[in-house]
Amino acid sequence: MKPSHLVMLPGWGMEQAAFQPLIDPLSKVFQLSFVEWRGVKSPNDFRERVEETIISIQEPVFLLGWSLGSLAALEFAITYPNSVKGLILIAGTSRFTSCEHYSFGWHPRIVERMKKKLQRNKEKTLADFYDSMFSESEKEAGFFSQFAEIVQRKFQGDDIFSLITGLDYLLQKDMRVRIGQIKTSCLLIHGKKDVICPIEASSFIGAKLGDKSTFYVLEDAGHVPFFTKLEKCVQLIINFVQKEVDT
Numbered sequence: 001m002k003p004s005h006l007v008m009l010p011g012w013g014m015e016q017a018a019f020q021p022l023i024d025p026l027s028k029v030f031q032l033s034f035v036e037w038r039g040v041k042s043p044n045d046f047r048e049r050v051e052e053t054i055i056s057i058q059e060p061v062f063l064l065g066w067s068l069g070s071l072a073a074l075e076f077a078i079t080y081p082n083s084v085k086g087l088i089l090i091a092g093t094s095r096f097t098s099c100e101h102y103s104f105g106w107h108p109r110i111v112e113r114m115k116k117k118l119q120r121n122k123e124k125t126l127a128d129f130y131d132s133m134f135s136e137s138e139k140e141a142g143f144f145s146q147f148a149e150i151v152q153r154k155f156q157g158d159d160i161f162s163l164i165t166g167l168d169y170l171l172q173k174d175m176r177v178r179i180g181q182i183k184t185s186c187l188l189i190h191g192k193k194d195v196i197c198p199i200e201a202s203s204f205i206g207a208k209l210g211d212k213s214t215f216y217v218l219e220d221a222g223h224v225p226f227f228t229k230l231e232k233c234v235q236l237i238i239n240f241v242q243k244e245v246d247t
Contacts, residue, residue, distance in 0.1 A: 003029060004245060005032075006026060006033070007032075007033045007053060007064065008022075008034050008064045008069075009034075009065040009073055010068075012037075012163075013126055013129060013163060013166065018150070018227075019226070020154065022226050025230075026234065026237065037049070038162060040162050040165045041162075041165065043172055054083055063088065064088040064237070065087075065088070065092065066089075067092075067197055068096070070090070070093055070094075071096070071175060081183040085184065085245075086244040088187045088189070088237055088240065090189045091190055092201065093205075094174070095175065096170040096173070103200075105197070114167060115168075118163055119160060119164075126163075130148060133147075138221070143224075143228045176208075185212050185240075186209055188214065188215040190216070191218050191220075191223060195222065197223065202215060216236055218232060
């Protein structure tokens with residue numbers, strides 16, 4: 001049987017290399033493709049890049065979105081339901097910023113402040129963001145140092161305008177009212193100590209999807225559970241896909 005195709009969408013300021021721990025174990029089971037956000041010119045580019053990648057594959061795919069990538073994954077799955085066989089959201093959110101009646105995100109002012117910080121000192125802004133992706137126990141275990149080494153060695157880097165455009169996407173994109181249009185099953189994986197996308201953001205998605213969703217909370221994990229709880233994440237992803245293929 002031909003292996004299933006898994007398309008992976010990274011988070012803000014991230015690249016394919018951020019998925020490095022997942023790539024080797026998942027490539028033994030799936031055909032993998034990656035969407036990159038480097039050099040985006042407008043918030044619409046996020047949707048268009050996902051569309052171009054998946055439509056070019058010419059067959060239905062499993063779609064994995066992490067953080068910002070979860071917003072893009074939700075949008076694609078709603079717009080092209082017949083192109084998605086299953087949805088996997090890691091540190092997922094349907095709206096990144098908080099607003100009236102929705103408190104599960106950053107205040108927009110924090111994101112606007114981050115845009116200004118990028119213009120003053122891009123490297124420090126990114127380094128601070130990467131640091132915040134890990135819980136204190138994960139940092140003590142050396143995971144942040146390992147991730148920082150991958151960033152230094154493997155990341156190609158992005159320009160300030162593109163990174164700011166990514167923050168604009170996070171300020172603008174709101175998929176909450178459309179979650180109910182998702183037709184496929186969805187696996188939600190979230191670190192309990194995630195301070196980038198609060199765990200309640202995934203709970204919100206799960207509640208809207210009802211029995212179409214399966215929600216796993218990983219204790220002591222921050223925003224990058226596939227980096228710090230690798231074996232569990234790999235097991236969850238493979239089991240989810242195999243169940244959907246067999247259904």
